[in-house]
Amino acid sequence: GQQVMQIPQYQHVQEGEDFTTYCNSSTTLSNIQWYKQRPGGHPVFLIQLVKSGEVKKQKRLTFQFGEAKKNSSLHITATQTTDVGTYFCAGSPGGGSNYKLTFGKGTLLTVNP
């Protein structure tokens, strides 16, 4: 079945440093979604990417979808303490199974003030 891998598993940065998490799927995806989960919280939807090579920005966050639609990345510029949490990518295989999101294990980001 479809597998989604995320690296790194953990990332600790100093406030102001940049952060990147990478997501790789074993199969081609129809779309990929990114979620943030604060400690003790629930996943919160950040963005969805659909097109090959797509790049989207949300303030300090930049999301990319690979040309082959099998990988994606999230880059945060100048991290802040409010960025702390686990970032998950979740891929959808498309077609009749478009509803089925497969989540990666996430990257836990901690920020030292």
Add this chain to the structure above:
Amino acid sequence: ETGVTQSPTHLIKTRGQQVTLRCSSQSGHNTVSWYQQALGQGPQFIFQYYREEENGRGNFPPRFSGLQFPNYSSELNVNALELDDSALYLCASNLGGTYGYTFGSGTRLTVV
């Protein structure tokens, strides 16, 4: 902020018992999915309901079942609880298709 509410927030059950978890989806969201999230893991898809019918299922045994009601509420039932069923159970709804999901705060189930 979230339009999805889940109850109860915490639950302790004994192995072999049955449990029902409840979710009230965001108004207008006719699709609801349930996920299981073990500690330190990403959410795992259990099943999805669309207009009160199950239209997709992950790799979970039949003792995991669900219902969706016309008023945007839904249930997750788990029979014959096992210790490995201990996890955070998340309900998520969306407008259908490939829209992003709105997650509830979850129910933390502990099986002893």
